[in-house]
Amino acid sequence: MKKVFIEGAITPEFIAQSLAKHQTKHSIGAHNIFLGQVRADEVEQQKVTGIEYTCYEEMANPKLEAIREETFQKYNLTCMHIYHSLGLVKAGEICLFVFVSAKRRKEVYAATEYIVNRVKEEVPIFGKEILDNETHQWKENH
Template sequence: MERKVKKIFIDGRIEPAFIADSISKHSAKTTIGGHSIFMGQVRKDEIEGKLVAAIEYTAYQELALEKMHQIREDIFQKYPLHCMHVYHSLGTIKAGEICLFVFTSSTRRKPAIDACAEIVERLKAELPIWGKEIFEDDTHQWKENS
C-alpha cells in the first residue's frame, strides 16, 4: 500500500504537550502492545571553550520529504508497524528543547524498538537537514552529525 508523503517539519521546538497528545491518541488502539519513542534534545555542548546556546536547523525540505517518504516505505515493509510518526524542528531551538520526535507502534515491542532506532539512524544519515550551533557569545559554526 503506497502511503502519501507526510510533513515532518515543525517550526520551532517540539512542545511537550504535542508529544503527550501524540501518545494519548494511541490509547484507543487496542491492538498495539508496544511503542518506542526517541526524542532528540539540543545539548549545551562545550566546544573549544564555548557553550552551545541553541541550534538553528535548516533543510532542503522538498528533498528531505521525498527521502523521508522512502525511509517510511522501507520501514513499513521491513517491520510490522501500526504507526510511525516523525517530526523534526526547523528554526532556532535552544539548549534543553526537543528538536526530533520519532514514535513507532506495533503489536509487539521489538519491531517498534528496532524500527524507531533504524529511522533515527537513517534520518540522521540521509536527510538534507543542517544544524548551525549558536554559541552563548553569538558566534556560530555548522554542526557535524555524530
C-alpha cells in the same frame, strides 16, 4: 505526505497529545519513542545555546517518505511518526521525535533505531550551533 517539519522546538505537550491519539488504537501493544534533545556542548570555552535548523525540503520530504515506506516493509509496525524541528531550538529542548507502535515490543526497538539512523544520515537537514558569544559553528553528524 505526512508532515514532518515543525517550526521551533517539539513541545512536551505535543508529544503527550501524540501519545493520547493512539489510545483508541487497540491493536497496539507497544510504543517506542526516541527524543533528540539539543545539547549545550562546550566548544573552546563557548557553550552551545541552541541550534538553528534548516533543510532542503524538496529533497528531505521524498527522502522521509522513502524511509517511512521502507521501515514499514522491514518491520511489522502499526504506525509510525517522525517529527523534526526547523528554526531555532534552544539547548534542552526537543528537536527530533520518532514514535513507532506495534502489536508487540520486539519490533519497535529495532525500528526506532533504524529510523533515527537513516534520518541523521540521509535527510538534508543542516544545523547552525549558536554559541553564547554570539558566534556559531556548523553541526555535523558522525
